[in-house]
Amino acid sequence: MKIIVTVKQVPDTSGKVAVNADGTLDRASMQTIINPDDLNAVEAALSLKDEYGYKVVVFTMGPAPAEGMLRELMAMGVDETVLVSARQFGGSDTYATSQILAAAIDTYGFDDEDIIMAGRQAIDGDTAQVGPQIAEKLHLPQVTYAGDIKKDGKVLTVKRMLEDGYMTIKVKTPCMITCIKELNEPRYMTVNGTVKCWDMPLTVMDYEALKDHELIDATTIGLKGSPTNIYKSFTPPQKGVGMMLEGSGKETTDKLVGILTAKHII
Amino acid sequence: MSYNSADIAAFKNVWVFCEQRQGKMMPTTFELISEGRKLADELGVELCGILLGDDVDGIANELGGYGADKVYVCNSPLLKNYTTDGYTKVISDVVEELKPEIMLFGASNIGRDLAPRCAARLHTGLCADCTHLDVDLEGYKEFLRTGSSLDIDNMKWDSPLFDVNVNLKMTRPAFGGHLMATIVCPRFRPAMATVRPGVMQKRPFDEAAAKAVEIIHPEFSLTEADIETEVVEIVKAAKKMVDLIGADFIVSVGRGIAKDVEGGIAIAEAIAEELGGVVGSSRAVVDAGWISADHQVGQTGKTVHPKVYIALGISGAIQHKAGMQDSECIIAVNKNDAAPIFEIADYGIVGDLFKVGPLLLDSIKAAKANA
Numbered sequence: 255m256k257i258i259v260t261v262k263q264v265p266d267t268s269g270k271v272a273v274n275a276d277g278t279l280d281r282a283s284m285q286t287i288i289n290p291d292d293l294n295a296v297e298a299a300l301s302l303k304d305e306y307g308y309k310v311v312v313f314t315m316g317p318a319p320a321e322g323m324l325r326e327l328m329a330m331g332v333d334e335t336v337l338v339s340a341r342q343f344g345g346s347d348t349y350a351t352s353q354i355l356a357a358a359i360d361t362y363g364f365d366d367e368d369i370i371m372a373g374r375q376a377i378d379g380d381t382a383q384v385g386p387q388i389a390e391k392l393h394l395p396q397v398t399y400a401g402d403i404k405k406d407g408k409v410l411t412v413k414r415m416l417e418d419g420y421m422t423i424k425v426k427t428p429c430m431i432t433c434i435k436e437l438n439e440p441r442y443m444t445v446n447g448t449v450k451c452w453d454m455p456l457t458v459m460d461y462e463a464l465k466d467h468e469l470i471d472a473t474t475i476g477l478k479g480s481p482t483n484i485y486k487s488f489t490p491p492q493k494g495v496g497m498m499l500e501g502s503g504k505e506t507t508d509k510l511v512g513i514l515t516a517k518h519i520i
Numbered sequence: 521m522s523y524n525s526a527d528i529a530a531f532k533n534v535w536v537f538c539e540q541r542q543g544k545m546m547p548t549t550f551e552l553i554s555e556g557r558k559l560a561d562e563l564g565v566e567l568c569g570i571l572l573g574d575d576v577d578g579i580a581n582e583l584g585g586y587g588a589d590k591v592y593v594c595n596s597p598l599l600k601n602y603t604t605d606g607y608t609k610v611i612s613d614v615v616e617e618l619k620p621e622i623m624l625f626g627a628s629n630i631g632r633d634l635a636p637r638c639a640a641r642l643h644t645g646l647c648a649d650c651t652h653l654d655v656d657l658e659g660y661k662e663f664l665r666t667g668s669s670l671d672i673d674n675m676k677w678d679s680p681l682f683d684v685n686v687n688l689k690m691t692r693p694a695f696g697g698h699l700m701a702t703i704v705c706p707r708f709r710p711a712m713a714t715v716r717p718g719v720m721q722k723r724p725f726d727e728a729a730a731k732a733v734e735i736i737h738p739e740f741s742l743t744e745a746d747i748e749t750e751v752v753e754i755v756k757a758a759k760k761m762v763d764l765i766g767a768d769f770i771v772s773v774g775r776g777i778a779k780d781v782e783g784g785i786a787i788a789e790a791i792a793e794e795l796g797g798v799v800g801s802s803r804a805v806v807d808a809g810w811i812s813a814d815h816q817v818g819q820t821g822k823t824v825h826p827k828v829y830i831a832l833g834i835s836g837a838i839q840h841k842a843g844m845q846d847s848e849c850i851i852a853v854n855k856n857d858a859a860p861i862f863e864i865a866d867y868g869i870v871g872d873l874f875k876v877g878p879l880l881l882d883s884i885k886a887a888k889a890n891a
Binding site: 395436486504506 | 604640641668681684696699703705749753756757819820837842850871872880887891
């Protein structure tokens with residue numbers, strides 16, 4: 255009985271982000287973090303593990319340095335990690351990424367009682383597409399935007415959050431659940447875990463390991479297999495600096511409101 | 521002939537997924553229909569809505585009033601409530617049969633659940649959370665002229681890989697709003713996009729067009745066995761959600777309210793009430809649990825463009841700016857004169873929101889009394 259969680263290492267977009275002259279992102283200048291929603295998915299898996307004894311396995315696709323992130327996750331309580339990594343996988347859009355991760359998960363194997371989890375979306379692209387697309391490629395039902403998860407045998411009851419409320423959905427395992435930050439508060443690494451994590455299992459699945467899977471084909475992976483391409487990228491325009499008003503007293507707010515009234519803004 | 525999304529010549533027309541909940545059309549649908557009309561005109565093709573539900577013909581005509589030529593309506597008790605499986609199957613089957621070249625979904629929690637699933641099944645590309653769409657290359661250049669810092673007149677626009685004049689150009693923020701990217705889906709059809717609610721402008725409603733819209737019931741098959749999830753209940757939030765997207769006046773609070781959270785929110789509420797607006801917030805305020813998530817403006821919250829946006833104690837992280845920089849008039853109050861919010865503010869006051877806020881309220885009240 256296991257829970258597979260897909261996780262992404264992302265640039266920290268909440269801090270300073272440097273953009274190169276050609277409009278691409280200066281990744282070298284940025285810190286990488288574990289995608290925040292993915293941490294909520296890991297926490298959800300670990301709390302189910304605490305209660306029901308699941309084995310928790312994390313999958314990530316990315317370059318070799320993502321190993322550091324995987325060790326951190328094992329220090330939190332994850333049992334095993336898989337790094338899906340190959341030159342051929344580079345440049346994949348969400349469709350191609352899902353195809354590769356689905357092939358990796360399928361190769362690893364899952365059964366009737368297993369759950370696959372993901373964060374709702376990653377902060378670099380904010381697409382929320384890879385979770386549902388992995389589910390589609392594995393022919394699994396999905397519940398996205400999970401705000402609460404309860405388990406009763408092979409049935410999960412999930413609160414699926416909507417803009418104006420929520421739906422309660424029952425779904426049988428195996429299934430895909432994508433998690434939002436309201437679901438829980440991710441735990442920290444333990445001191446013991448930070449020592450132990452270096453001896454815990456980390457497998458690399460490269461192109462050789464996956465190339466015979468039916469989902470893996472030059473026409474469906476990597477830059478060439480991606481249905482979408484970037485046509486242009488650019489930085490949004492900076493609106494010109496407006497008027498800074500002197501002072502911060504009543505005469506200042508009166509002046510501001512005077513201007514707004516004169517311009518019929520209010 | 522079986523479905524082959526790479527045979528792009530076989531695909532024609534622009535489609536919009538018309539999301540309804542409990543038999544009521546989601547307002548974003550009308551924005552999408554309006555935008556879809558523009559794209560269909562640029563291509564010289566028809567604009568069609570696709571509407572799923574149980575006995576929903578009655579809400580199909582209104583779509584014509586915003587620009588739809590046809591509405592494909594799929595009625596079934598199994599489609600009454602949204603399920604990923606049921607909706608994905610019906611939409612994918614109808615798309616396979618009728619082959620639209622462009623398909624738009626609202627980027628609601630439901631649209632973002634459904635669209636990726638359909639795109640994966642149909643083997644085509646999907647661009648998430650778009651804020652601008654173009655077919656016409658000249659229109660796209662005009663958009664970039666004001667919407668980017670690119671040197672429009674000295675750039676290369678052609679591509680050896682695809683015809684830039686007929687492919688949908690889908691523009692969206694990435695990396696928390698630090699970058700904008702224009703995405704194309706040149707080799708597969710339909711080119712699919714989810715579109716941010718509140719961004720596209722709704723066209724004026726045309727009564728005659730609403731009456732004239734053609735309603736079609738395409739064949740589809742759906743059985744209980746196709747649906748693997750069970751909707752146990754649908755609960756509407758007890759309190760009324762804040763309508764940030766429709767508001768003319770938004771007074772938002774940021775981390776600056778930390779020393780007196782309730783007091784800070786009360787100041788914003790009082791100003792909002794005086795102006796007939798609503799209260800927004802930065803992500804930090806939502807993350808801290810000081811206000812509910814429906815107030816959040818920004819890349820991960822709502823995109824707004826009110827007449828007036830007042831930012832109280834908001835530093836102006838790029839992820840916040842991405843959601844409000846298109847407001848007609850931005851007023852910022854912040855203690856820190858180097859706060860990035862001042863870079864985009866029309867009017868800035870350096871000061872403590874707890875002092876300036878109440879004064880601003882008094883000034884507005886006085887101005888209204890004199891009007």
